[in-house]
Amino acid sequence: xxxxxxxxxxxxxxxxxxxxxxxxxxxxxxxxxxxxxxxxxxxxxxxxxxxxxxxxxxxxxxxxxxxxxxxxxxxxxxxxxxxxxxxxxxxxxxxxxxxxxxxxxxxxxxxxxxxxxxxxxxxxxxxxxxxxxxxxxxxxxxxxxxxxxxxxxxxxxxxxxxxxxxxxxxxxxxxxxxxxxxxxxxxxxxxxxxxxxxxxxxxxxxxxxxxxxxxxxxxxxxxxxxxxxxxxxxxxxxxxxxxxxxxxxxxxxxxxxxxxxxxxxxxxxxxxxxxxxxxxxxxxxxxxxxxxxxxxxxxxxxxxxxxxxxxxxxxxxxxxxxxxxxxxx
Amino acid sequence: xxxxxxxxxxxxxxxxxxxxxxxxxxxxxxxxxxxxxxxxxxxxxxxxxxxxxxxxxxxxxxxxxxxxxxxxxxxxxxxxxxxxxxxxxxxxxxxxxxxxxxxxxxxxxxxxxxxxxxxxxxxxxxxxxxxxxxxxxxxxxxxxxxxxxxxxxxxxxxxxxxxxxxxxxxxxxxxxxxxxxxxxxxxxxxxxxxxxxxxxxxxxxxxxxxxxxxxxxxxxxxxxxxxxxxxxxxxxxxxxxxxxxxxxxxxxxxxxxxxxxxxxxxxxxxxxxxxxxxxxxxxxxxxxxxxxxxxxxxxxxxxxxxxxxxxxxxxxxxxxxxxxxxxxx
Numbered sequence: 001x002x003x004x005x006x007x008x009x010x011x012x013x014x015x016x017x018x019x020x021x022x023x024x025x026x027x028x029x030x031x032x033x034x035x036x037x038x039x040x041x042x043x044x045x046x047x048x049x050x051x052x053x054x055x056x057x058x059x060x061x062x063x064x065x066x067x068x069x070x071x072x073x074x075x076x077x078x079x080x081x082x083x084x085x086x087x088x089x090x091x092x093x094x095x096x097x098x099x100x101x102x103x104x105x106x107x108x109x110x111x112x113x114x115x116x117x118x119x120x121x122x123x124x125x126x127x128x129x130x131x132x133x134x135x136x137x138x139x140x141x142x143x144x145x146x147x148x149x150x151x152x153x154x155x156x157x158x159x160x161x162x163x164x165x166x167x168x169x170x171x172x173x174x175x176x177x178x179x180x181x182x183x184x185x186x187x188x189x190x191x192x193x194x195x196x197x198x199x200x201x202x203x204x205x206x207x208x209x210x211x212x213x214x215x216x217x218x219x220x221x222x223x224x225x226x227x228x229x230x231x232x233x234x235x236x237x238x239x240x241x242x243x244x245x246x247x248x249x250x251x252x253x254x255x256x257x258x259x260x261x262x263x264x265x266x267x268x269x270x271x272x273x274x275x276x277x278x279x280x281x282x283x284x285x286x287x288x289x290x291x292x293x294x295x296x297x298x299x300x301x302x303x304x305x306x307x308x309x310x311x312x313x314x315x316x317x318x319x320x321x322x323x324x325x326x327x328x329x
Numbered sequence: 330x331x332x333x334x335x336x337x338x339x340x341x342x343x344x345x346x347x348x349x350x351x352x353x354x355x356x357x358x359x360x361x362x363x364x365x366x367x368x369x370x371x372x373x374x375x376x377x378x379x380x381x382x383x384x385x386x387x388x389x390x391x392x393x394x395x396x397x398x399x400x401x402x403x404x405x406x407x408x409x410x411x412x413x414x415x416x417x418x419x420x421x422x423x424x425x426x427x428x429x430x431x432x433x434x435x436x437x438x439x440x441x442x443x444x445x446x447x448x449x450x451x452x453x454x455x456x457x458x459x460x461x462x463x464x465x466x467x468x469x470x471x472x473x474x475x476x477x478x479x480x481x482x483x484x485x486x487x488x489x490x491x492x493x494x495x496x497x498x499x500x501x502x503x504x505x506x507x508x509x510x511x512x513x514x515x516x517x518x519x520x521x522x523x524x525x526x527x528x529x530x531x532x533x534x535x536x537x538x539x540x541x542x543x544x545x546x547x548x549x550x551x552x553x554x555x556x557x558x559x560x561x562x563x564x565x566x567x568x569x570x571x572x573x574x575x576x577x578x579x580x581x582x583x584x585x586x587x588x589x590x591x592x593x594x595x596x597x598x599x600x601x602x603x604x605x606x607x608x609x610x611x612x613x614x615x616x617x618x619x620x621x622x623x624x625x626x627x628x629x630x631x632x633x634x635x636x637x638x639x640x641x642x643x644x645x646x647x648x649x650x651x652x653x654x655x656x657x658x
Contacts, residue, residue: 026355116364
């Protein structure tokens with residue numbers, strides 16, 4: 001029987017399952033961000049995770065949980081982005097067949113990231129076809145396991161492995177966090193992170209950061225009821241466009257996350273520029289929103305010790321060139 | 330009395346002195362580089378070190394060794410680059426006065442990196458003035474300690490702290506290296522790294538990587554005698570232009586380093602592009618030469634486990650834009 005709620009024990013189990021496959025990403029001092037905020041900031045550089053985002057944690061954990069007997073039938077996932085690349089890589093490692101269902105207009109770079117890991121790609125027409133229907137059909141026909149992007153206990157526990165990792169790294173530096181900034185979309189990362197961190201320190205203040213116009217979690221927390229974003233596209237933060245919190249992630253977020261803030265596309269892009277210049281990290285806009293929230297002082301962080309999750313770095317060269325542009329003149 | 334030769338004990342002492350100040354930089358799997366080389370590659374991302382290069386290790390260690398009585402007189406260093414920024418940051422941390430002697434035509438970004446850390450900047454005219462003379466005059470007048478960029482046991486031992494760090498990170502992943510690629514210029518990093526690594530595994534093959542036309546260490550190793558580069562400028566790898574190995578670094582390099590290889594500016598720039606795309610790291614050309622040596626197969630690495638040092642990330646946005654350019658069309 002599959003456990004229906006992720007908890008700290010499942011996170012620990014996930015850690016041992018992904019050890020040796022996932023990168024131990026660094027927890028970096030950011031003196032330039034300290035100067036900008038008056039805080040003592042630490043960046044968890046999860047853009048350096050295998051496949052360029054935290055998604056590999058959940059993907060590797062999920063696939064490692066699939067029983068031996070079901071492995072030959074492979075996995076199916078629908079995503080054109082970081083989840084797709086993470087599933088393709090985890091499947092490659094475990095020698096499983098992976099099918100990625102992606103829209104035919106997905107960025108070529110991300111499709112290449114799926115194909116060069118040996119996954120099968122099935123594209124669909126956004127206007128006329130349903131990715132869920134295609135995914136379910138393939139799962140039924142081939143006996144493949146459908147891997148949801150965030151709303152599953154194994155996925156949440158996998159993303160949650162980042163929590164104890166940050167705590168151990170901080171302890172090695174004699175550091176104790178006062179506040180945490182983490183991006184949120186479907187909520188798999190922030191739910192898992194919260195479970196992981198609050199195990200050690202139940203009083204830690206955790207905040208969600210979302211793109212402006214896509215701040216369903218901030219509004220859900222403010223109103224106490226799940227809210228929905230009006231749009232499903234139209235932000236530079238393509239990794240953060242899920243319309244509403246998940247069935248599993250929402251109760252965890254409601255219990256653990258204090259509030260949410262939103263940043264504009266321009267602020268996210270400025271954070272990409274800042275990360276290039278001062279952190280020597282390549283971030284994607286959606287992966288930089290928590291840095292942006294600190295940089296543009298969406299919360300008062302003065303004199304606090306702040307953990308900031310930089311969640312991904314799969315940015316197109318075109319968008320990165322836009323981020324460099326203000327430095328060139 | 331100052332110890333005249335760095336050794337493993339001094340590296341261990343350096344580690345404890347820089348702990349809590351230096352970043353623990355990650356050792357990253359690089360599946361894309363594995364595919365390109367047929368090797369199992371690990372990148373030590375030292376561009377994520379405080380101030381953006383390994384130089385902070387040596388600077389922090391050196392300054393922490395200056396006796397209390399001499400600290401109020403401050404330090405002097407001549408450099409327009411990574412060493413200058415590292416000295417400025419270490420001095421700021423220890424509340425010491427730092428003077429950086431830099432050419433008046435040094436890159437504005439690097440001068441800003443010195444100034445915003447609170448160091449004093451003394452510029453000179455490359456054509457008519459000697460930086461050594463200026464540095465020595467300030468040291469004499471003010472009683473300041475002159476901090477050499479590489480040819481000092483404290484500096485070499487400081488850089489050497491990267492060695493045990495890599496070994497511990499590799500052991501945690503059950504990995505044992507067969508071969509190491511590391512950039513070299515004055516030789517402080519590769520000398521310290523070699524002392525650190527050969528303490529654990531005396532048979533490990535270590536190779537120096539230099540820019541083409543500036544491969545004095547490769548030629549010195551090949552001939553058994555210190556060689557000199559014909560030019561002192563003219564490579565994109567501005568961090569790697571020292572003309573000949575140091576008095577202290579050369580005997581260590583001769584004893585520990587197997588051979589040297591050279592990469593062109595174009596190859597170094599391609600490695601910057603590769604690091605952007607596949608590693609999500611910002612590298613400077615001089616910091617990317619060891620990645621370039623693997624990528625362009627300057628050595629046969631097939632079926633080997635290879636440690637590659639990415640040494641710095643202080644690149645101007647203009648040069649980074651050049652590295653992005655091939656991806657934009």
